[in-house]
Amino acid sequence: MKVTIVGGGFGGVKAALELAEHPNNHVTLISDKPDFQYYPALFATATGHSHRQSWIPLETIFDDWPNVELITDEIVKLHPDTRQLVGKQGTYDYKTLILALGSVTTYFGIEGLDTFSYGIKSQDEIRRLQNHLFEEMRDGSDDEKNYVIIGGGATGVELAGALGEYLLVLRRHFGIRKKRLRITLVEAAPRLLPRLSESTSRKAAARLKRLGVHVETDKKVERQTAESLMVSGRPLSTQTVIWTSGVTNAPFFNNNSEHFTINERGKVVVDEFMRARTGIYVIGDNAATPYAGLAQTALHDAQFVVRHLNGSKKTYRPVQPASVIPIGHHWAVFEWGRLRFAGWLGGFMRMSADLIGYHDVLPIGWAVKAWRSQDKQELRIPDEPAILEEG
Numbered sequence: 063m064k065v066t067i068v069g070g071g072f073g074g075v076k077a078a079l080e081l082a083e084h085p086n087n088h089v090t091l092i093s094d095k096p097d098f099q100y101y102p103a104l105f106a107t108a109t110g111h112s113h114r115q116s117w118i119p120l121e122t123i124f125d126d127w128p129n130v131e132l133i134t135d136e137i138v139k140l141h142p143d144t145r146q147l148v149g150k151q152g153t154y155d156y157k158t159l160i161l162a163l164g165s166v167t168t169y170f171g172i173e174g175l176d177t178f179s180y181g182i183k184s185q186d187e188i189r190r191l192q193n194h195l196f197e198e199m200r201d202g203s204d205d206e207k208n209y210v211i212i213g214g215g216a217t218g219v220e221l222a223g224a225l226g227e228y229l230l231v232l233r234r235h236f237g238i239r240k241k242r243l244r245i246t247l248v249e250a251a252p253r254l255l256p257r258l259s260e261s262t263s264r265k266a267a268a269r270l271k272r273l274g275v276h277v278e279t280d281k282k283v284e285r286q287t288a289e290s291l292m293v294s295g296r297p298l299s300t301q302t303v304i305w306t307s308g309v310t311n312a313p314f315f316n317n318n319s320e321h322f323t324i325n326e327r328g329k330v331v332v333d334e335f336m337r338a339r340t341g342i343y344v345i346g347d348n349a350a351t352p353y354a355g356l357a358q359t360a361l362h363d364a365q366f367v368v369r370h371l372n373g374s375k376k377t378y379r380p381v382q383p384a385s386v387i388p389i390g391h392h393w394a395v396f397e398w399g400r401l402r403f404a405g406w407l408g409g410f411m412r413m414s415a416d417l418i419g420y421h422d423v424l425p426i427g428w429a430v431k432a433w434r435s436q437d438k439q440e441l442r443i444p445d446e447p448a449i450l451e452e453g
Contacts, residue, residue, distance in 0.1 A: 063371065066090045066154065068137050068147065069162035070098055070120055073346035073360035075423045077160050080368040082127040089129060092147070092154065094136040096120055098423060099184075102357060102416065105220040108182040108191060109228035117185065118424055137163075140318045142339060158341055160367060161330075163312035165347045165355065170308055174286035179212070179305040182221065191304065195229070198301075199236040207244065208300040210291055212283055213307025214249025215257070216387050219266055221306060222247045222275045223389035246276045248293055250307075253279055255395075258385055262397045265404040269389045309355070311348055325350045334377035335370050336363060343367045351380055358383030361422055386412040 065081055067074045070093030081087045096119055103115035124130040135149035147154045167183055169175040180194060181187035198204055209225060211218050226245055233240065247254075247270065253263040254270075254277065267277055284292040291298045311328040322338050323331040329350035330338050336351075338344045345367055346360030353359040362381050369376070384398035386408060394408030 063087045063158070064090075064156075065158045065160060065371065066092065066147070066156035067160045067162060068092045069160075069164060069346075070095060071101075071162060071164045071346065071360065072357045072423065073162035073164075073364045074160070075120070075123060076361050076364035077162065077345070077368055078124070078130055079127070079423065080365060081371070082124070082130050084372075085129060087129060088131070089127075090131045090133060090154070090156075091120070091124070092133045092135055092137060092149065093120060094134070096134050097185075098123055100420070100423075101183075102419065104182050104188070105217060105224055108188045108221065109224040110231065123424060137314060138317065140314075140321055142321055142342065145341070156341075158343075158371065160343045160345060160364075161314075161338075161348060162344075162346045162360065162364070163314055163348055165309040166312055167305070168308045168310040169305065172283055172285060175212075175283075175303075175305055178286045178288055179303040181305050182217070194302065195232060199232055199238060202237050204233060204236070204238045204240065206300070206302055208298055208302075209243075209245045210298060210300045210303045211245065211247045212291075212303060212305050214247060214251065214254040214277070214279065215307065216255065216385070218247060218249070218306040219254055219270065220388055221304065222270055223273055223393075226274055227391070243274070244276065245274065246278060246298065248281050248283060249277070249279045250282055251279065255387070258395075258397050259402060262385075262395050262402055262404070266387065266389060266395050269393065269395075269404070273390050309347075315348065329354060332378075336367050336378055351378070353380055353383060356383050357419065384411075384415070386415050388412045 063086065065087065067078050067089060070091065074091060074093065075098050078089045078091045081089045097117045098120055100116050107113055107116040120132050124132060135151040137147050137149045139148035145156050147156060167181060180191040182191060198206055211222050222245060226243060229243055253260065254266050255263045270277055281294045286303055289299065289301060291300055291303050315322055315324060315330055325331055330344045330348050331350045332338050332344050336343045336345055336349065345363035347355050349363065366378055382399060384396065386394050386396050388394040388409060392406055392409040394412040395404040396402065396408040396411050
């Protein structure tokens, strides 16, 4: 069986690994990046922890799988009648196609955010943020009055819980003796973590308050300049705005919308076997299914599609994943249906979830090293941030 997969995230990598277990299968995995990115750990890498938690070369993942061919290219067009994909570097034939392209950042048209804000969703974004923080403090002054994080979802809450400790470490390194440090988390919804229960939201807000984070909910971000952020008609003086909110479906689908049915949320409508059309499966963030946008859902989708390709007649059933959101050191909120708790036990559950998550896609050696590196910070400053070094 020959299968082409587009996307090197959780769904694409998991599908390729499952298919590769059968030596008669040949898998072509096309990704616009040479690395797999472990999104749940990006906030940790952005705040000085090991890059091992967030990136691993795809070549390393598939080193022991000779029936997986890796191609680095960005696919821009689909021709289902001739079963061809067109990339920026070449054209590729396919027999069976799995699309798992993930999501991209959107700023919702808010003026100035794309120019002045920072992000943590890629290596380049994290490098840019860390360079900014280092340059601010390198002369020992650090005139920043307010560090602002936009987005009270999981990523924003995780980053808000970790940023304060990181900034204090940086200040100590550069000999900055200021004691006051203001971090503001801005969320447009009436409460944090709006996809989770109100009780979990309250626990998260209380934890952030204990960590010194100022939380502003039900606030609308209107525009940003180099020196300030306008929030619900009120300017906040800041030179450091970190955007963690706003994702939208990969632009590939809008650019090829004549071949898909797109719902009002921009997701691709699929049938009971995850097919968008004959011979084309759409999984993970891209599919119009419950819980799309979560890593566990992408893994579940990948396993389902592989089973279907192997002859299973079972129809797709969404599975609600557990949510485990760390907020500060060894502390997390946990929610799975009606099971909800917070504290050190939540922190333990997050460590366990990460170990399972790494093991799902990484060679066991890398998985263990990535998991063990969670408490290791790599603050080799004042030189360039060492987030991309091998080893």
